Amino acid sequence: MSRRGRRLFKAYEDTRFLRSKGARALRILAEYLEPLNRFQRHNVEDTIVFMGSARLRSEEAARAALAEAERAGEDVEAAQMALSLSIYYEAARELAQRLTAWSKKLGQDQQRFVVCTGGGPGIMEAANRGASEANGLNVGLTISIPDEKFDNPYVSRELHFYFHYFFMRKFWFVYLAKAVVLFPGGFGTLDEMFEILTLVQTRKTRKQMPIVLFGTKYWDEVIKFDALVKYGTISAADLAIFHRTDSVDDAYEIITKGLTANALAIPGPVL
Numbered sequence: 001m002s003r004r005g006r007r008l009f010k011a012y013e014d015t016r017f018l019r020s021k022g023a024r025a026l027r028i029l030a031e032y033l034e035p036l037n038r039f040q041r042h043n044v045e046d047t048i049v050f051m052g053s054a055r056l057r058s059e060e061a062a063r064a065a066l067a068e069a070e071r072a073g074e075d076v077e078a079a080q081m082a083l084s085l086s087i088y089y090e091a092a093r094e095l096a097q098r099l100t101a102w103s104k105k106l107g108q109d110q111q112r113f114v115v116c117t118g119g120g121p122g123i124m125e126a127a128n129r130g131a132s133e134a135n136g137l138n139v140g141l142t143i144s145i146p147d148e149k150f151d152n153p154y155v156s157r158e159l160h161f162y163f164h165y166f167f168m169r170k171f172w173f174v175y176l177a178k179a180v181v182l183f184p185g186g187f188g189t190l191d192e193m194f195e196i197l198t199l200v201q202t203r204k205t206r207k208q209m210p211i212v213l214f215g216t217k218y219w220d221e222v223i224k225f226d227a228l229v230k231y232g233t234i235s236a237a238d239l240a241i242f243h244r245t246d247s248v249d250d251a252y253e254i255i256t257k258g259l260t261a262n263a264l265a266i267p268g269p270v271l
């Protein structure tokens with residue numbers, strides 16, 4: 001083909017370049033700018049972040065799975081455990097519904113204290129579901145990973161994001177967050193929790209942000225916070241960064257009081 005016959009591409013139209021190693025900085029920037037544009041367009045300035053396991057089921061689904069396991073005579077113990085953990089799905093659903101209803105009564109022009117999750121199943125689905133049942137906008141920050149396909153129909157379509165970079169996803173969790181609730185979860189939940197606790201401990205975030213660990217038995221068994229104090233790797237005062245509870249009422253009171261006292265008059269991101 002002659003030189004004159006070749007099609008020329010502008011740099012931002014060259015998909016081969018945009019997917020290359022050399023354009024990584026552009027892809028990272030896109031995962032900042034595109035969500036920013038959407039949040040601004042929908043007047044979302046602050047969020048209540050729910051984190052927890054993608055593997056937890058609703059009580060209805062867990063009971064059905066247990067009945068099937070008992071019929072098949074297989075994996076009954078695992079199904080019983082799943083049913084016992086379904087209390088956290090239902091608690092996240094109720095708490096998200098109540099917080100969304102409370103937020104909608106504030107009478108603000110902008111969307112205040114919008115429920116935000118990782119956009120997946122389990123606890124994430126439960127929180128998005130509760131928010132949608134209160135007829136509230138809610139956010140899903142989904143990550144592209146090879147082993148799981150997320151199907152969460154409760155995320156508001158206009159605020160459902162799909163990230164490649166974990167660190168950009170975590171940035172958006174923290175940047176808009178005015179409160180965080182952590183339900184039982186695995187590596188991902190622990191990673192997110194310790195990053196948030198570290199930001200608060202080191203004062204890299206200036207926000208007075210309620211952080212609630214829901215499920216005292218789980219958290220006390222999985223993480224020995226008192227042992228960290230005992231060995232001097234954290235101070236006793238660091239335990240005041242978060243609250244542990246098993247009560248939806250208690251979590252609701254802690255979060256709404258904290259938001260009213262520290263965040264209601266300060267819309268928008270604070271780091």
